[in-house]
Amino acid sequence: MSNKFVEQGLRSPVNLTWEVSLACNLRCSHCLSASGEPAQDEMTTAEALDLIEQLYEARVFQINFGGGEPFMRPDFEQILDACHARGIMTCISTNGTLLDAARVERLAATRLVAIQVSMDGAKRETCDAIRGEGVYDKAIAALKLLAKTHIPSSINTVLTAQNADEIEDLHALAKELGVALRVSRFRPSGRGADNWQSLKPSAEQLLGFSDWLAQSGEVRTGDSFFSLTSQERQGLGLNLCGAAKLTCCVGPTGNMYPCAFLQTERFKAGSLRESSFQEIWDSSEIYESFRNLRIHSCEECQRFDQCHGGCPAVAWHLKNDISEGDPECLERCVTSIADAKKTDAA
């Protein structure tokens, strides 16, 4: 990843996360947006279709749909069709419970969609403890349907203290099902903030995962773990936060944010009900502040070129300051373990 071009500024994001609804039929304990009931005044179908036209004009390459559960929106397939008609690639993050054979067949009619089904444990009891009773079996059923199609499909797992020891088994399960494995970082937003202490992986677990990841090149992490990834994986993903530079987030009511983990008034870049997508991308002060963000406290770190200070969203939620370094980066994990050993020895 060359930073020179990113720092010059791109005319539009490469991709964006669009949380189309807060409605969800599950109540996962780590949910980044505390989904459940739909938000008041979510975007109408007409507004959603207008946004797609704007994204097409802006030449955004891909939309990553999330929520909530995207399929809770009755018009979601219409929204997808409009994207595909414009050649925009889509990736859907779903809990899998609303994917049946007929819907999968319809989705497979396009070559422009990829699907991630959330699963938070290789063991039924681990997954269901986080996502709800019976969800593991429904997710497996959805993945089996998807594996019969050409749709690029994956298990998406949020790394937590509870499932950190099952990641290797999840990888084996994904292989057995004929899908990929994608691991995402647990961040303290939404219900994830409420359950942060009980679900967050320990420093030892994060280090163990980092080591495993270094040997598992085919496992995808999106932009989740650049704060942890080793030299071996550089080139497989980002080495910096892409918020407001390569990506951004549209919330259910048409507000734009730097990323899905910073959907608060403090980080609102604009509203699509008041300004166009391009105007917000080009002119938002919030986006400008992210483009100019430098984590000076990390500049002396030997890993600075590999993570540039890590995830500002985690720094915000844990330290209330986006310009602080990522509290869970590889260096800090190593230091905290060493400190704990010294304390034990003393």
Added chain:
Amino acid sequence: MAAAGIKLHPACRVRQEEFGLLFYDSRGPRLLFAETGNLLAPDYFEVVRSKGELPDGLNSHQKRVVDNFVNQLLERGYLREQ
């Protein structure tokens, strides 16, 4: 069957940026930042071209540069033979 020509891979997209062309490959995903300036427009890649078919108006140096670039895109999977 012999290839009829080359075109952007269906998993890839390209757009114009100030520096030149930005390619996106959804299979990685991966990005390619190409400092091509205004030598090539994105729509050059969106129809099937015979290999060696270059835009009009290029001088011999530019033709060589563009030809090499197109071959690199082909090798790296951003273009494919049809």
